[in-house]
Amino acid sequence: xxxxxxxVPVKRAMIQASxxxxxxxxxxxxxxxxxxxxxGPEALDVVVTNAPVDAATRxxxxxxxxxxxxxxxxxx
Numbered sequence: 001x002x003x004x005x006x007x008v009p010v011k012r013a014m015i016q017a018s019x020x021x022x023x024x025x026x027x028x029x030x031x032x033x034x035x036x037x038x039x040g041p042e043a044l045d046v047v048v049t050n051a052p053v054d055a056a057t058r059x060x061x062x063x064x065x066x067x068x069x070x071x072x073x074x075x076x
Contacts (some may be wrong), residue, residue, distance in 0.1 A: 001034030008036045015043050022046040030057045041066050 002008050015021050021044050030053045041064035048069045052058070061068055 001032035002036050002038050003034045005036045008038055011038045015039055020045045022048060024048045027051045027053055030054060040064070 002011065015038070021039075023044050023046070025047065027049050030049075041060050044061070044064065044066045046067045046069060047053075047061060048071050050071055052070065053061070053068065058068065
């Protein structure tokens with residue numbers, strides 16, 4: 001989802017032109033509240049986020065075959 005409607009066609013074109021689509025988003029961005037839909041989970045290959053996403057979002061991503069990667073501090 002996006003709140004800047006004018007950017008949506010550009011983002012869609014980038015997704016279409018990509019071999020692999022990776023979404024990097026803080027968990028506060030889920031489930032999404034923008035005015036315009038950029039794409040559904042079926043267009044994503046990987047989601048990188050900082051903490052586990054809510055159950056509904058995780059289910060949607062899993063059903064679409066999206067890999068979810070939790071980023072965080074590595075070993076010290």
